[in-house]
Structures are given as structure tokens and as C-alpha cells.
Amino acid sequence: MKLYVSSDMEGVAGVCAWEQVDARTPHPEYDTFRRYYTHEVRSAIDGARAAEPCDVSVNDAHGPMRNLLLDELPADVRTIFGNRKPLSMVQNAEGFDGAFFVGYHGGIGDRDAVLAHTYTPSVVHAVRINGTTCSEATVNAGLLGHYGVPLLLVSGDRTTVEGIQASMPWVRGAIVKESIGNFACDSLVPAAAQRLIRREAEQAIAQRAAARPFRFEPPLELELDLVSTAQADVVATIPRFARSGARAVRFTCTDFPTLFKAFVAAWRMGALA
């Protein structure tokens, strides 16, 4: 089968502080945690391949999107690497048979979710699609669903995993930690987290016939609450965005890739305000 892996870092076992996952102002902990992160991704791939032969692409979807230690991944895996990908965390996901979200985290506003945010926390205060509050995972799963790619596995803290399973009950979950607020966790150590992810990944592939693509039904409405009115001023200048409140904008369309690109444009433009 063809397996797509979108990997993030905040949901890796033991992660509970920005310094651990910040590639831009290297902190001694970052080098350690990018290794743990790489090994969690590797464990997911190994688990999947224990169930079935898999062609694998991994999209490094954290921060500058250049975190994975590539020489510690299997030699036949492809990597989608680097920033400003038009479809960001789910770039090049078309044509796959299933997807994993490894190291994912809670959405902005989630309680007991370490480092919770939804894309750019300095810009995005809330995201709703067709009235439903979304995390990165649900927005990304919506684009995968448009392509007919079902989400099969998520790893991260309990809030993240159970949040996804509430709307996608077929998704296998590897809960590697319990978040204690935003900056602390009660976590498995890396060896145990990697073992759990490997086991759940194997189960996820073995049970993949029960999974379904997750879709938002058109007509589609994206509503964004931004952090500042200045950001709303800027985002509202993007064609087809309407100002719906002092800090709120709305965008409507009929196909999910258009909505997803509008969402990406909004937080990239909003960051310039």
C-alpha cells in the first residue's frame, strides 16, 4: 500500500516546552528531541511494514519543516521537506491509500494539551469549518478526505488522540503522554512511546479496511477568529474573504482544496500584519 505520514513534534513523548521543538533558536534540548521525533516516525513506519509492505512518504510538518534526521529513516522512504509548501502539513498527499499523523498536538483552546495551537498561534485564535471547531488534525484530515485518503493512526497526548477519535472513531491512537496544562506532561519515555507507536501502527494497517475518508460536506464555510483586528484588516483584503467581526473573517467555497489554500493564505498573510 501507499502510506502518507504527516509528522509534527509537539506530540512527541516528553515534549512540553517550545525550546524542545524550536529549530530556529537552537537550544541544547532541540537536538535531543528531534532524535526522539525521528525515532517515533521510524517506529510508525516499521509498525506499518510489519502488517503490510508500504511505499512511504513522510511530510516533515513541524516549524521550518526541516527537523527529521533523514539518515535515520529507512533508505526507501521519501521525504517532503522544507517550508512554504502550498498545502503545508498535507502537501503531496494525493494518491495514497492511508495516512498517519505522528507527534500531533491539540488545537488552540484545547485544555490539557501541551503546546496546543492551530497552525500559527500568533495569528489564529479559532478555526471553524461548517460551524465545527477544528484542530490542525481535523483541517488536515479534511484535505486527505477530499483525496479519498483515510486517516489511520494518530500519536500524541490524550487530548489530541481522543479529540480525533471523537469525529473519526476508526483511527488507532497511540497516547504517549497525558498533558498537564500547556507546559507539562506525564509521559512515557522514548523507548516505550516508540514501542506503543509501532504496535498501534501495525494494528492501524491491519484494520485499514474499516477506515473511511473524513469529509466536510459542501457548501463549505471557513470562519477564522484572528488574534488582532490588524490581522483581520489584512486577511479581509484577500479576494472572497468577508469581514464577519472585528477580529473575524469568513470564506465560502464548494471544494476543500480551495478552502485549505484560503486557510493557508489567511495565516500567512495575517502574520504580515
Ligand SMILES: [Zn+2]
Ligand atoms: Zn509543530
